[in-house]
Amino acid sequence: MKVEIDVSELEWGHWYKDEKCKAMERVLQSDPRYAECEVRRARWEKEGIDDPFYVLDKDEREIIMLKKWEVYALGDSDFISYVNLQTKRNRLSDRTTAAVYVLFLLPVGFALSCAIAAAVVQYLGEYESFSILMGLVVLSSALLLFAGPLAYLLHRYTESRMRNMDLEAAGKDTSFVDSLRRVAEAAEADKYKRKELVKRVKQLEDALAGINS
Structure with a gap:
């Protein structure tokens, strides 16, 4: 059962994970270098639609931040x-x-x-x-x-x-x-x-x- 996140109810700067984050994790974790990585989004944008994606290592340190348009442009x-x-x-x-x-x-x-x-x-x-x-x-x-x-x-x-x-x-x-x-x-x-x-x-x-x- 999927639980939809109402981003508008999240506080500014709050971490959250949506279906796109999970899909990115599956792709990244197929590579041994990212086997323990996690992908989250942060509530930075006013509407939440364009919130950036953060790839984090096992210690929750940032590996890279990606804009939404970067993520959706790539296969x-x-x-x-x-x-x-x-x-x-x-x-x-x-x-x-x-x-x-x-x-x-x-x-x-x-x-x-x-x-x-x-x-x-x-x-x-x-x-x-x-x-x-x-x-x-x-x-x-x-x-x-x-x-x-x-x-x-x-x-x-x-x-x-x-x-x-x-x-x-x-x-x-x-x-x-x-x-x-x-x-x-x-x-x-x-x-x-x-x-x-x-x-x-x-x-x-x-x-x-x-x-x-």
Whole structure:
């Protein structure tokens, strides 16, 4: 006997599981890597219709979050490969974002600390220490000049890695490009994501055309 969930009665942020979650679990659990995974939805959207899907590991840690349009654009045959690839891409993107933050925040934080310390020692009349601290502030500012180019190079490296991931996926599965194109076409409600996906498909098609020519 099926028990229908009235999503409208759930509190905002509440976890729930519907029939689509169970269907996704059956597909994912056919792969040993996801044998103990669980799929839930979270009540984030106003109407509940477009609530995202979360794939969780056995310890209930998030593996990946998928929008509704992503899930419904994919078939059972390409769902696992899509989840695998997106998980790798997300991890790489998260590491890059964290590294960029560190590149900028460490010099800024160090410069602010030195500036505050310099103000204190100047107030106390320790002029020799003041000169040293001000020198460190200048050094920190100089490091910021290098942070920009380094962040740019890191971003370009990440983009290159992601394109290679797509190429590798397309090499293993000839239907991958079609799957990605369907996802891009389904992203009607998310204009930014649609633009990103269309660009990604175009880059992949161009790369494959270059390899096959």
